[in-house]
Amino acid sequence: MKVNIVAGLIASLGVLASLQAGTQWAAANAQYSGQLGTPFITIGRVSLYEPWHIFVWQVRFDAVAPEIFLEGGWIAAGGTQLKAQARPSSYCTASQIAGKAGAHLVSWSGL
Numbered sequence: 001m002k003v004n005i006v007a008g009l010i011a012s013l014g015v016l017a018s019l020q021a022g023t024q025w026a027a028a029n030a031q032y033s034g035q036l037g038t039p040f041i042t043i044g045r046v047s048l049y050e051p052w053h054i055f056v057w058q059v060r061f062d063a064v065a066p067e068i069f070l071e072g073g074w075i076a077a078g079g080t081q082l083k084a085q086a087r088p089s090s091y092c093t094a095s096q097i098a099g100k101a102g103a104h105l106v107s108w109s110g111l
Helices: 002-029 053-061 066-077 080-086 094-109
Strands: 041-043 046-048
Touching: 002 053, 002 066, 053 066
Parallel strands: none
Antiparallel strands: 041 046
């Protein structure tokens, strides 16, 4: 039982760290613009934002700087391996990813 609790805590911390890394990466690449909103805390010249801000920024700023917030989203999602498999050379939209996944599931299921 204790092993399950520890494993759950480690997994939760991993998810939180991944979200924070993606959010901070996007904020740094957006040069901590005031348009990102108020940071949770500022340490020196670095502003720290809540981990889930990457999702808000993706919706709000997708038309302005899609590369920054899409890349930050990939980092938050857990890394570059998934990114490399989904889109090797160019950015694509969530609907394109969903379309590819749907086509794969249909071909896999034999429909």
